[in-house]
Amino acid sequence: xxxxxxxxxxxxxxxxxxxxxIIIGLGYVYSxxxxxxxxxxxxxxxIFSLFSTAISYFHGDKIALWTSGAKPxxxxxxPYLYRMVENLSITSGTPVPxxxxxxxxxxxxxxxxxKPELASVAxxxxxxxxxxxxxxxGVLAHELSHVKNYDIRFMTLVAVLVGSISILSHIFLRxxxxxxxxxxxxxxxxxxxxxxxGIVLAILSPLIAELIKLAISRRREYLAxxxxxxxxRYPEGLASALEKIAAEKMPMKQASTATAHLxxxxxxxxxxxxxxFSTHPPIEERIKKLRTMGV
Amino acid sequence: xxxxxxxxxxxxxxxLWLIMMYNGLIRSRNQVDEATxxxxxxxxxxxxxxxNLVETVKGYMTHERxxxxxxxxxxxxxxxxxxxxxxxxxxxxxxxxQLSGTLKTLFAVTENYPExxxxxxxxxxxxxxxxxxxxxxxxxxxYNGNVRDFNTKLQVFPTNMFAGMMHFxxxxxxxxxxxxxxxxxxxx
Numbered sequence: 001x002x003x004x005x006x007x008x009x010x011x012x013x014x015x016x017x018x019x020x021x022i023i024i025g026l027g028y029v030y031s032x033x034x035x036x037x038x039x040x041x042x043x044x045x046x047i048f049s050l051f052s053t054a055i056s057y058f059h060g061d062k063i064a065l066w067t068s069g070a071k072p073x074x075x076x077x078x079p080y081l082y083r084m085v086e087n088l089s090i091t092s093g094t095p096v097p098x099x100x101x102x103x104x105x106x107x108x109x110x111x112x113x114x115k116p117e118l119a120s121v122a123x124x125x126x127x128x129x130x131x132x133x134x135x136x137x138g139v140l141a142h143e144l145s146h147v148k149n150y151d152i153r154f155m156t157l158v159a160v161l162v163g164s165i166s167i168l169s170h171i172f173l174r175x176x177x178x179x180x181x182x183x184x185x186x187x188x189x190x191x192x193x194x195x196x197x198g199i200v201l202a203i204l205s206p207l208i209a210e211l212i213k214l215a216i217s218r219r220r221e222y223l224a225x226x227x228x229x230x231x232x233r234y235p236e237g238l239a240s241a242l243e244k245i246a247a248e249k250m251p252m253k254q255a256s257t258a259t260a261h262l263x264x265x266x267x268x269x270x271x272x273x274x275x276x277f278s279t280h281p282p283i284e285e286r287i288k289k290l291r292t293m294g295v
Numbered sequence: 296x297x298x299x300x301x302x303x304x305x306x307x308x309x310x311l312w313l314i315m316m317y318n319g320l321i322r323s324r325n326q327v328d329e330a331t332x333x334x335x336x337x338x339x340x341x342x343x344x345x346x347n348l349v350e351t352v353k354g355y356m357t358h359e360r361x362x363x364x365x366x367x368x369x370x371x372x373x374x375x376x377x378x379x380x381x382x383x384x385x386x387x388x389x390x391x392x393q394l395s396g397t398l399k400t401l402f403a404v405t406e407n408y409p410e411x412x413x414x415x416x417x418x419x420x421x422x423x424x425x426x427x428x429x430x431x432x433x434x435x436x437x438y439n440g441n442v443r444d445f446n447t448k449l450q451v452f453p454t455n456m457f458a459g460m461m462h463f464x465x466x467x468x469x470x471x472x473x474x475x476x477x478x479x480x481x482x483x
Contacts, residue, residue: 083426090333090433093440233436 004223008150012157016053019161023049056160061112061120061152064159064262068110069254070100070122077101081128084137085121088144091231097121097147106250107131107241110262111143112156119147124252131241138238139264141228149227151220155262163258218281225286229293239290246283316454320463323445327466330438337431338377338391344427345370345398348420352401355411362401369394384467395428435469442466 027045034041056063075082082099089096097113100122107127113119121143127136146152229235245265255267266280349363356363369390376382376390402421405411412418446465449458 079422083429087429087433090337090430091436091440093330093437230440231436 005148005150008154012150012154015154015157015161016057019165020046020049020053022165023052052161052164056157056164057114060156060160061114061118064110064112064156064259065100065120065122067254067256067259068102068122068252069104070102070120072098072100078128081123081136085140085144088137088141088231092141092144092148094119094144094148097144099123101125101128102252102254104253106252106267107245107248107265108252108267109139109143109264110259111146111152112262113147113152114156115150115153116147119152121147126250127241130244130248134232134234134237135241135244137232138228138234138236139241141231142224142238142264143228144231145224145227146220149224151224155220159259159262163256221281221286222289225290226293229290235290235293239287242283242287242290246287313457316457317461320445320448320454320458320461323441323448324463327438327441327445330434330441334431334434334438335377337427337434338373341394341424341427341431342370342374344420344424348401348417348424351414351417351420352405352411355408355414355417356404359401359404362397362404366394366397366401369397384469388469391431398424398428439468442468 024042024045027041027043027048028039030036030045031039031041073082078099078101081101085099086096094116097111097116097119098121100120102108102122102124104124105126106124107130109121109123109127111119111121121140123136123140127139131139146155225235225238228238232238242265252263252267260267261280263280265283345366349367352359353363373390373394376387382390405417405421448454449463449465
């Protein structure tokens with residue numbers, strides 16, 4: 001378990017470094033493409049990348065909660081949920097996270113934050129209403145394992161940084177088409193080559209980011225399923241919760257590709273996109289693994 | 296000359312390894328002790344709630360003096376065992392289970408008193424107590440997890456050859472922590 005925590009911390013640093021490098025690289029290519037000898041693009045890229053890394057590290061959890069429309073609750077708002085989280089936190093030996101509710105009939109949940117002391121867990125109203133006691137407990141235990149393993153730090157960073165890469169490449173593409181022609185005349189052949197590279201990079205970078213996201217989150221989900229079951233000692237609870245989600249096939253109202261991998265189950269359930277870019281292992285596979293655990 | 300250095304290096308490595316092993320064991324043992332005090336916090340909360348419960352219930356339950364006396368006795372016994380440093384884990388567990396059992400009996404009997412079931416104060420206390428019972432189970436499971444980690448560290452080779460010399464002994468698990476879980480849930 002401690003290996004997992006360290007590797008998550010290492011990956012977080014690595015991710016931030018790669019992100020800064022990609023953005024500065026994009027800025028450089030952009031400067032070359034427009035024939036800007038003062039490297040204005042590079043400076044803007046440096047400032048932008050440092051800013052967005054800092055923001056996603058310190059405020060990524062708030063951004064993720066805000067984009068999913070989660071509302072904070074206290075013990076009196078929903079003592080049932082609150083106590084369940086409290087008890088599971090005692091079992092796992094982590095501080096009680098802040099608890100949020102997302103007003104959505106689909107069954108889902110996610111955890112975010114930079115470290116266990118500052119973690120937040122969000123659950124949909126659908127999950128609270130449709131899941132039985134031990135099913136919800138299984139779901140929450142899965143989320144708390146993400147908290148304990150520092151998965152939340154890494155996954156939140158991925159969410160926000162990947163989001164900003166795609167925003168940036170949008171800007172990049174648009175500006176090429178808007179101002180491209182004039183600078184191209186001045187830049188000559190070199191400018192044209194860089195322009196092509198720039199466009200390719202702009203198209204590729206969100207795709208690369210997407211692929212990184214896929215590779216990292218599948219194994220993570222299996223691991224959280226396993227250590228969550230170790231908390232409740234009842235893998236069947238989570239298994240039957242996942243079964244309900246699979247049977248329902250209900251997409252979430254406020255789902256975004258940037259935050260999809262934070263959730264317990266793919267928020268794009270039943271949409272064709274879910275098969276193409278699936279951030280989660282197939283639910284059937286997860287259920288099968290949980291059933292064979294048999295504590 | 297060279298053999299002396301080799302021997303010296305081996306000795307240094309061995310000593311460093313022993314220090315690391317010892318510190319690791321101390322760290323996990325402290326984690327187990329911390330988990331023990333987490334259980335005590337929850338147990339204390341239950342001891343504090345019981346007198347309130349008895350006070351609330353007394354007025355309504357005219358025919359159940361015996362149950363209330365048993366409950367108070369079980370509480371006193373559990374507190375005494377909990378404060379006794381000589382008591383083994385099994386003793387403590389038995390005393391606490393005795394207390395849980397009498398609480399369960401009391402809550403079962405309250406079904407016969409409709410006015411009591413309508414009392415807001417009583418319902419709140421009942422809720423608090425069943426929540427505390429769940430928290431006791433949660434704290435015990437955290438304890439069991441820490442004990443598992445400590446015992447594993449202690450028993451793996453080659454630590455097991457030195458652990459005995461350094462007076463580390465393995466801890467016991469809470470046996471009923473898992474089996475009891477189902478019973479607690481029924482109270483809702």
